[in-house]
Amino acid sequence: MHIIGAGMAGCIAAILNPTAQILEGAPERPDNHKAVLRFRTREISNLTGIEFETIKVYKSIYYKGLHYSECNPMFANMYSAKVVGKISNRSIWNLDCVERFLAPSDFHKRLLERLESEGRVTYGEKITHISDTAIHTTEDIFERKGGIISTAPIGFMPKITGINFKESVDFGFKNILTIQGIVKDSNVHQTIYYPEVEFPIYRATLTGCKIIVEFKEGDWSEYKELYLIEVLKSFGLYEEQVEFEKDFHIQKFGKISPINEDLRKRYIFDLTDVLEIYSLGRFAIWKNILLDDVLDDLYTIQKLIQSNSYDRKKIRAK
Numbered sequence: 001m002h003i004i005g006a007g008m009a010g011c012i013a014a015i016l017n018p019t020a021q022i023l024e025g026a027p028e029r030p031d032n033h034k035a036v037l038r039f040r041t042r043e044i045s046n047l048t049g050i051e052f053e054t055i056k057v058y059k060s061i062y063y064k065g066l067h068y069s070e071c072n073p074m075f076a077n078m079y080s081a082k083v084v085g086k087i088s089n090r091s092i093w094n095l096d097c098v099e100r101f102l103a104p105s106d107f108h109k110r111l112l113e114r115l116e117s118e119g120r121v122t123y124g125e126k127i128t129h130i131s132d133t134a135i136h137t138t139e140d141i142f143e144r145k146g147g148i149i150s151t152a153p154i155g156f157m158p159k160i161t162g163i164n165f166k167e168s169v170d171f172g173f174k175n176i177l178t179i180q181g182i183v184k185d186s187n188v189h190q191t192i193y194y195p196e197v198e199f200p201i202y203r204a205t206l207t208g209c210k211i212i213v214e215f216k217e218g219d220w221s222e223y224k225e226l227y228l229i230e231v232l233k234s235f236g237l238y239e240e241q242v243e244f245e246k247d248f249h250i251q252k253f254g255k256i257s258p259i260n261e262d263l264r265k266r267y268i269f270d271l272t273d274v275l276e277i278y279s280l281g282r283f284a285i286w287k288n289i290l291l292d293d294v295l296d297d298l299y300t301i302q303k304l305i306q307s308n309s310y311d312r313k314k315i316r317a318k
């Protein structure tokens, strides 16, 4: 089997499918996730053998200098419009203190190192075309070995596969900018949401001794320091306690805009039906899922692969 993409979804898929080969378009190890990585369960830790830390996360909303411990439609809608330009339900509604499992900051690198040592990742193989017999990349042509798991953004698939999807979809997204800082003597886990429209930061997370601040897309370099000071204030921190990195990281597809649910499913279905391509991960299924959900989807994909085409239709219909 081939897996398209060596992001975290592709790596997890490869660990569950020990003979699969990953084809990654980037010329070297991708480092796509510049943020905290929290899980709802330990399942992926158990699967990968990489220890996660159990943490308690406290959350709050900060608006015009005050904290709020409950969300309301005004905050929720302002926040959603700010991050995706549309009104939809976002994580700001969930402010309960929750238990989470924190992956180490080098989680992705460790997965890649393991797969590389097994000779299962090839870089610089950007897929240009997939037929029912072969995978064409900018460099090579690979003979297909059964189904393909794709973690590439679904918006590229019409071009790569030549499938004529009946309706075209605007897979809208916004990049985000993140900036990280080191906080002296901290071991807490807190997230603050900032729904205020004029303030370019929408969320910040203090995780142990690291603070990660997320800005909406834009050029914020001029007043960056002032914005960061406001964030520190909301955490009750002083400038002397934190050392921020100088540069922003651009997180491509940081926020994806939801699309019509029937059309979304139709795209995923057609890819499997016509070319036995199984879509996996946030950008391949165009839904704001977490990596915990990726594991559930992988088990479904395994069932689909093992079934014949009649059974496949039944599983997918569920």
Ligand SMILES: Cc1cc2nc3c(=O)[nH]c(=O)nc-3n(C[C@H](O)[C@H](O)[C@H](O)COP(=O)(O)OP(=O)(O)OC[C@H]3O[C@@H](n4cnc5c(N)ncnc54)[C@H](O)[C@@H]3O)c2cc1C
Residues within 6 Å of the ligand: 004, 005, 006, 007, 008, 009, 010, 023, 024, 025, 026, 030, 032, 033, 034, 035, 036, 037, 038, 039, 125, 126, 127, 128, 151, 152, 153, 156, 214, 251, 253, 254, 255, 280, 281, 282, 283, 284, 289, 290, 291, 292
């Ligand atoms: C600020 C922030 C915080 C987050 N926090 C969490 C969290 O706490 N927990 C959690 O579970 N998730 C979290 N997420 C989501 C998580 O980052 C994503 O779900 C995850 O990184 C997506 O991984 P992926 O492998 O699906 O996609 P990607 O990382 O994008 O991997 C896809 C790969 O496919 C490759 N590719 C694309 N096109 C081609 C092609 N044509 N040919 C070959 N290769 C190709 C790309 O180069 C890329 O490496 C967060 C996201 C953000 C932005």
